[in-house]
Amino acid sequence: MMTETISKQSRPLSSFLLRRAKVRLFSLLALPMTWIVGVYIVSLFLLLITAFWNVDPFTSRVSPGFNLDNFELVLTVPAYIATSIRTLLIALTVTLICILFAVPLGIYMAKIAKPWVRNLLAVAITLPLWAGYLVKIIAMRLVFTEEGFFNWAMAPFGIRGPGFSVPIVILTLTYLWFPYMALPVYTAIRQIPPNLFDASSDMGAKGFTTVNRVVFPLIVPAVIAGSVFTFSLSLGDYLAARFTGGATQMIGSIIAQNINLNPPVAAAYSMIPILFIVIYLMVARRTGSLERM
Amino acid sequence: MKGKKLAILSALSASVLIISGCSSSSEDSSAVSIEVPDIPMHEAMGEFEGELNIVNWSGFVEPAWTDKFTADTGCKVNPRVAGTSDEMVTLMRTGNYDIVSASGDAALRLIVGGDVQPLNISLIPNFSDDIAAGMKGNVYDTVNGKPYGVPIGRGANLLQYNEDVTGGAPESWDVVWELDTPYKGKITAYDAPIYIADAAVYLMYHKPDLGIKNPYALDETQLAAAIDLLKQQNQVIGEYWSDPVAQITSFVGGNTVVGTSWEVLRKFAGKENIKTTLPVEGSTGWFDSWLVSSTTKNINCAYAWMDYTSKPEVNGAIAVNFGMAPANVAYCASSPEAQAHCDTFFAEDEEFFKRIWPWTTPIETCVDGRKDVKCTSFQDWTNAWATVKG
Numbered sequence: 090m091m092t093e094t095i096s097k098q099s100r101p102l103s104s105f106l107l108r109r110a111k112v113r114l115f116s117l118l119a120l121p122m123t124w125i126v127g128v129y130i131v132s133l134f135l136l137l138i139t140a141f142w143n144v145d146p147f148t149s150r151v152s153p154g155f156n157l158d159n160f161e162l163v164l165t166v167p168a169y170i171a172t173s174i175r176t177l178l179i180a181l182t183v184t185l186i187c188i189l190f191a192v193p194l195g196i197y198m199a200k201i202a203k204p205w206v207r208n209l210l211a212v213a214i215t216l217p218l219w220a221g222y223l224v225k226i227i228a229m230r231l232v233f234t235e236e237g238f239f240n241w242a243m244a245p246f247g248i249r250g251p252g253f254s255v256p257i258v259i260l261t262l263t264y265l266w267f268p269y270m271a272l273p274v275y276t277a278i279r280q281i282p283p284n285l286f287d288a289s290s291d292m293g294a295k296g297f298t299t300v301n302r303v304v305f306p307l308i309v310p311a312v313i314a315g316s317v318f319t320f321s322l323s324l325g326d327y328l329a330a331r332f333t334g335g336a337t338q339m340i341g342s343i344i345a346q347n348i349n350l351n352p353p354v355a356a357a358y359s360m361i362p363i364l365f366i367v368i369y370l371m372v373a374r375r376t377g378s379l380e381r382m
Numbered sequence: 383m384k385g386k387k388l389a390i391l392s393a394l395s396a397s398v399l400i401i402s403g404c405s406s407s408s409e410d411s412s413a414v415s416i417e418v419p420d421i422p423m424h425e426a427m428g429e430f431e432g433e434l435n436i437v438n439w440s441g442f443v444e445p446a447w448t449d450k451f452t453a454d455t456g457c458k459v460n461p462r463v464a465g466t467s468d469e470m471v472t473l474m475r476t477g478n479y480d481i482v483s484a485s486g487d488a489a490l491r492l493i494v495g496g497d498v499q500p501l502n503i504s505l506i507p508n509f510s511d512d513i514a515a516g517m518k519g520n521v522y523d524t525v526n527g528k529p530y531g532v533p534i535g536r537g538a539n540l541l542q543y544n545e546d547v548t549g550g551a552p553e554s555w556d557v558v559w560e561l562d563t564p565y566k567g568k569i570t571a572y573d574a575p576i577y578i579a580d581a582a583v584y585l586m587y588h589k590p591d592l593g594i595k596n597p598y599a600l601d602e603t604q605l606a607a608a609i610d611l612l613k614q615q616n617q618v619i620g621e622y623w624s625d626p627v628a629q630i631t632s633f634v635g636g637n638t639v640v641g642t643s644w645e646v647l648r649k650f651a652g653k654e655n656i657k658t659t660l661p662v663e664g665s666t667g668w669f670d671s672w673l674v675s676s677t678t679k680n681i682n683c684a685y686a687w688m689d690y691t692s693k694p695e696v697n698g699a700i701a702v703n704f705g706m707a708p709a710n711v712a713y714c715a716s717s718p719e720a721q722a723h724c725d726t727f728f729a730e731d732e733e734f735f736k737r738i739w740p741w742t743t744p745i746e747t748c749v750d751g752r753k754d755v756k757c758t759s760f761q762d763w764t765n766a767w768a769t770v771k772g
Binding site for chain 2: 253331338
C-alpha cells in the first residue's frame with residue numbers, strides 16, 4: 090500500500106501511460122512517422138508528381154498541370170532507352186562482380202584466416218569508406234588516364250588500359266560499393282556454426298561442394314541484402330560515369346542534365362530506376378530470401 | 383565554375399554590337415521584340431541597407447575587393463557560388479538574392495521571367511565609355527532598348543590542342559567534327575545543349591545551303607542538321623566535359639588531344655604543348671553581367687556594388703581572378719601586367735570578338751530576323767541534346 094502510493098507519486102508519467110495504450114503507441118511512433126511520412130514520403134511524392142507537370146519553353150519555369158509527354162519522351166527516345174538498358178547492365182555486372190569477390194573472401198576471412206589477418210582484411214575492406222566518395226572517383230580517374238598509373242605500371246607487359254569507357258565505370262562502381270557486399274556476406278559466413286563444415290566434410294563433401302550446398306544457401310539473404318546496396322547504388326550513380334566513363338551516359342547523367350533544364354523529364358526518368366528496383370525486390374521476394382533477412 | 387553558360391545574346395542579333403560584325407549584313411534589330419513583364423526601375427539612390435546577397439560564379443566575389451566595398455558602403459556581402467546558369471536561375475527565383483552574375487543565357491531567361499528589373503544607368507557612373515564596345519547594348523541584358531545588366535567580362539570557346547600530337551594549330555574545327563579525324567577517341571566537347579550552337583557555327587561555314595545565318599536561330603531542318611553532325615561527332619568523341627577539372631586532367635593526362643576549351647583552362651593546364659586557337663569558322667563565347675532581382679530589398683547596395691565592380695581596378699581584379707576579358711578596358715592600360723592579361727584574353731580586340739557568337743538562349747522568334755518560319759526554342763534544344771549521346 091505504502092509503496093504503491095510512493096511509486097505513483099514519483100512516476101506520474103509512467104502511470105499515466107500505463108492506463109492509456111493509445112497515447113503510448115502514439116508517443117512511440119510520432120517521431121519516426123513524422124520523419125517517414127512528412128520528410129521522406131511527401132518529398133518523394135512531390136518530386137515524382139513533377140513528372141506530370143509542364144515547362145515553359147522559354148523561361149524553363151515549371152508549372153503544375155497534367156500531361157504524359159515526359160513519360161512518352163522517356164519511353165520513346167532511343168538515347169533514353171539505350172541509357173536505361175546500359176545502366177541496368179552496368180548495375181547487374183557490378184553486383185555480380187561484388188558477389189564473386191565477396192563470397193570467397195568472406196569464407197577465407199571467417200573460417201581460414203588467422204585472427205590478425207582477418208582483422209587486417211576487415212580494415213582493408215572498410216578503409217576506402219573513410220575516404221570521400223568523390224575523392225575515390227577522381228583517384229580512379231587519375232589511375233586510368235592515358236599517362237596515369239595503370240598504363241605506366243603495365244607498360245613493361247605491353248598492356249594498355251581501355252581508356253575511359255564502360256569497363257572502367259564498372260570497375261569504379263565495384264570499387265565504390267564492394268564493402269556493402271563484403272561486410273554482410275562476411276558476417277553471415279561467420280555465423281555459420283563450424284560443425285556444419287565438419288558435418289559436410291564427414292559426409293565426404295569437398296570444398297566446392299560444401300560452399301555450394303552448405304554455405305551459399307545459408308548466406309543468400311546476406312547476398313541479397315548486399316546486392317540491394319550494390320545494385321541500387323550503381324543504378325543511381327552518375328559521377329562515376331562522368332569522370333571515368335568518357336562519353337558513357339547512365340540514367341543519373343540524364344537526370345542530372347535535366348534537373349535544372351527540364352525537371353519534369355528528370356522526374357519522369359527517375360521512375361525508371363525506381364521501376365528496376367521494385368522489379369529487383371519482387372524477384373528477391375519470390376526467392377523467399379527477403380523473409381529470411 | 384561556370385558550367386552551362388548558355389548565353390543569350392545574339393538573339394536580337396543586329397542590336398548586338400558584339401556580333402554586329404558577323405551579322406552586319408543581316409536584318410534590323412527592331413524586327414525582333416521580346417515580351418517582358420513591366421517592372422519599374424530604381425529612380426534615385428537612397429540609404430544603404432547594410433547587406434547584399436549575391437549569386438555568383440566562383441571567383442567573382444572575393445574578400446580582396448569586397449572588404450573595401452563593405453568599408454565604403456556598410457553593405458555586408460553574402461556570396462553564394464553557383465555552378466551552372468540553370469542553378470543561377472533557380473537560386474534567383476527563390477527571391478533570397480539581390481544580384482546575380484548571370485551569363486547571357488541565364489540573363490534572358492530571368493528577364494523574360496520577370497525575375498530581374500531594368501536598370502537606371504544614370505545611377506551607375508562607372509558604366510561608361512570604358513566598357514568594351516562589344517559588351518554594351520547586347521540582347522542578353524538589353525531587351526527592347528531597356529538595359530537590365532552591367533557587363534562584367536567575356537570569354538570565347540576556343541579550340542584547344544596538344545601540339546606534341548597535332549604538330550601545329552588546327553586551322554579548322556573539322557578535327558573535332560569529321561569521322562576521318564586523326565584524333566578519334568581523343569576529342570572532347572562541351573556537355574550542354576548550348577553546344578548545339580557550335581555545330582551550327584561549323585555548318586554555317588561548311589554547308590551554306592542550309593541557310594544558317596545565326597547559330598541561335600535554327601529552324602527545324604537546321605536543328606536536325608546540327609544534331610546529325612553532333613551524332614556523327616559522338617562516334618569519334620572521347621569525352622564530354624562540364625567540369626573544368628575533368629577537362630584539364632584529360633588534356634594533361636593525354637586522354638584528350640583536341641576539343642573545346644577556355645583560355646583560362648589552358649592557363650590552368652600549365653603545359654607548354656597545350657595551346658588554343660580560333661579556327662577559321664569562328665566560334666561561340668560567353669558574356670557575363672550583373673542583374674538585379676525584381677524583388678530585392680537591398681536595391682541601393684546592389685547599385686553601389688555594380689558601380690564599384692565596374693571600376694577599372696575592381697573589374698580587372700575579377701577578370702584576372704576568373705580568367706576572362708574584363709568589361710572595363712580602362713583596366714588594361716593601368717599596368718604592364720594588366721596589359722598582358724588583356725592581350726592574353728583579347729580584351730581590347732573587337733576584331734577577335736566579332737568572330738565569336740555569344741551564347742544566346744534560342745527562342746521561337748528567329749533572332750536572325752526570319753519571319754516566315756518558327757525557330758526552335760531552348761526546350762527543343764534540350765530535348766534534342768538528349769538524343770545525341772545515346
